Amino acid sequence: MPELPEVHTIAAALQQKIEGRRIDSVEILRDSVIKNPPEEFLLALQGRSIQGIERIAKYLLFRLDSGQMLAHLGMSGKFVLDENDHNDPYARVIFHLDNASRLIFAEIRCFGFLEYLKAGQASPRLQGLGPDALIQQDPETLKKRAQGRKTPIKNLLLDQHFLAGIGNIYAAEILFMAGIRPTRPTDKLGPKAWQGLSESIPAILNLALEHNGTTISDYRRVDEKKGEFQNFLKVYQRADQPCRVCKTPIKRIVQAARSSFYCPKCQR
DNA sequence: AGCGGAACCTGTCGGC
């Protein structure tokens, strides 16, 4: 579910709401979402105070007074701050905070996870990530980073080692904005295409961020509100519907086992 | 090395 704009929206809300809070106790309702041995995780987290929260690619890093907690929301994960003590059937881990509120990590599909890292311990998951996709890169820089790659450009955009933060929704929207067909081999892109990508990547992500991300089905903000960028999607999940620019029906194809959507007329 | 596909897990929806 959550790509860069969604994770960023969540990080901003968490910064505002729980920075400085102390974790009184932790309940693990599903062991498999914890990367550490459960007892070790409980022991490490209980009594810690949350000093800061940052987004790294699609990950959330909670800086604690001792060590840190890395979180990934997988496909359907969310963090909900619950002041009303309601029950989420997909709650997997519950953090009881010192102001009597509860931070709930809920994840339907359990692809997401939490991992405690000791001070100074680096997670291998964060190694080799490309530059954050929100930061604009020069066309030349992009081209250089893509050197030697022959994979379709859509697949390259999903490669977190190329740029970090783009997922399936925004890859489609970025390529529509840049007028590039998702099947174009990376090594066949010309200067105009790289220029287009240099602009459309941060443009789409920032636009989505302004609208608090995209809610297709599961994504929710910390206060459980939906994002709004789904109302502005041009191609994603719009197969057979008319292109908003030229009325040509949007096509759906499968690349690397994932859906791609594009306008066969606007994207070449 | 780079690439595509399967696997991980759970739910929903459409067709027969």
Added chain:
DNA sequence: TGCCGACAGGTTCCGC
């Protein structure tokens, strides 16, 4: 109504 397959925002592993 019920079953089955396809599909869903991500990452990692495996084989070619």
